[in-house]
Amino acid sequence: MKLVVLGGGESGVGTALLGKKKQLEVFVSDYGTIQEKYKKVLIYSGIHWEEQQHSEELILDADVVMKSPGIPETAPIVRRLMTAGIPVISEIEFAARYTAAELIAITGSNGKTTTTLLTHHLLKEGGKQVGMAGNIGDSFAKMVSENDYDPYVLEISSFQLDGIIDFKPHIAVITNITPDHLDRYEYRFENYIASKFRIAENQDENDYLIYDADDPVLVDWLAKHPVKSRLLPFSLEKELEFGAYLNENKIVIKTAEDTMEIMRDTVALEGKHNLKNTMAAATVANLVRIRKETLRNSIANFQGAEHRLEKVLKIHHVQYINDSKATNVNATYYALDSMKTPTVWIVGGVDKGNDYNELMPLVREKVKAIICLGNDNSKIVDAFGNIAELLVETYSMEEAVKVAYKVARRGDTVLLSPACASFDLFENYEDRGNQFKQAIKRL
Incomplete structure (x- = not known):
């Protein structure tokens, strides 16, 4: 049986390894570049692969295709597979x-x-x-x-x-x-x-x-x-x-x-x-x-997830909390709702069609200052510009944390809870959260 794997990331390479173990004929195709660590695994395992292209003749010869979750169903190669009646499934x-x-x-x-x-x-x-x-x-x-x-x-x-x-x-x-x-x-x-x-x-x-x-x-x-x-x-x-x-x-x-x-x-x-x-x-x-x-x-005795309401450090009686995993409004709602002290809120990134209205009561009640962190902060400024006592636009984590440090007073909380995706300034939410923690440690 011929298995084609679209995408050479974690799920793609994992699928390729399992397919190889089950003695399937495996081919991995990634339209972008494959990370070096994954290339090494594919080479070591003797699995055929390509990057920066999709060889349609090889892909359309598959009996089954595993599509990595990041590839939309509207991608041209996926549409061709569906038209050809070749099953396109997920890793799970x-x-x-x-x-x-x-x-x-x-x-x-x-x-x-x-x-x-x-x-x-x-x-x-x-x-x-x-x-x-x-x-x-x-x-x-x-x-x-x-x-x-x-x-x-x-x-x-x-x-x-x-x-x-x-x-x-x-x-x-x-x-x-x-x-x-x-x-x-x-x-x-x-x-x-x-x-x-x-x-x-x-x-x-x-x-x-x-x-x-x-x-x-x-x-x-x-x-x-x-x-x-x-x-x-x-x-x-x-x-x-x-x-x-x-x-x-x-x-x-x-x-x-x-x-x-x-x-x-x-x-x-x-x-x-x-x-x-x-x-x-x-x-x-x-x-x-x-x-x-x-x-x-x-x-x-459970410790909780990294980047989810993670207490980082207390500096001059100000608690810094990393909630970088809050990539939508609802997650940020939970974060703000759990705040018990005046909050300096760092927010922003790639907006996924956010409606900030549900946050209004919490922002009025809990937030003393808003620090925007993103390439385009206009929606956040429009939503909260007349509500927060202070709203500052920043374009790097270092800058955002320095502003928060200046604004926060004894007994306050500095909360990174972006309500947005991270891809404008960061690789992913983990990178954003790690940069936040590093910037705090440099204060």
Whole structure:
């Protein structure tokens, strides 16, 4: 069988390695340049590859094509493959075909990384031989080719879900859905919602879907598009027959087989959104039979995700917080909502069609100064120019941090929570967050 891999990044090279191990004829094609570390892996493994071009004759000779998530379906080569009737799938679809392990899949606009990390932590502490892959760490395909994990905890984006056919997680989690990546979905929110819900489309009555019962988008979609899986919602607002909810100072988790409680003040992560992430992860851990005492202890000692409300340093009684992973308005809403002191807010980057209106009440209440960081700050200036006491435009992280240092006073917080993508001034959100941390250390 001939496997063509489009894109020579983490997921592409992982797929190529798994394909080679399964004795498929593998060819990797990248229209851009392939990073040196990935080239070395391909050469060492004896896998044919090309860069800065797509050789159509070789690609259209494939039996199946794995498309990396960053390549849109509108790309000319993808359209030609679809016209030719050649299956174009995602890495998670390909890798899932070669493992019998239990799959736990987590998606959502925000919170999926924290929920994935916490779920992995709970299962690992509970003694499971658990692998963590997908949008985080090594590619799923590379893990399947090299290890014998069971279960897998997978963080999955909508782009990856767009390329599934038979992918069927035993436990699926949707943390929430807010408008994001609409440029990939014809600027139609319902297309993006449908993409996220593909996580449950192959599930049956023996599987579980865990979701936020306080999110009207999720509740409304489920009412109109029922799924076959067993529903285990979580809520901060109401008591539930099954699922996870708050009862005064306790998180209660109820399944058909079991009920357990976790004291709210033992949850290591701060913020209401992290209570929800904890509910989702704890529900998964309960379903896979992690001992309750182990589960409670593991929730209490979890450290959280880098670049997500990460406390960096306190300088002259000013706390600096790195929330570079907040690449949309909803993520920044959670960050601002968790601020307990006057906040100097660093915001901006590549706008993905943001509507800043939902942030207005929080900005009025919590933000004392806004520092814009991006090549084009006009939308942010228009939205908040008349609200903030001080609004400054900057064009480098060094400059933004220096301005924040001058503006902040004893007891304040400096928060990097951009609400935007990072590609104008940085390689990615990790680079942005790392530059923020380095600039603080140089103060």
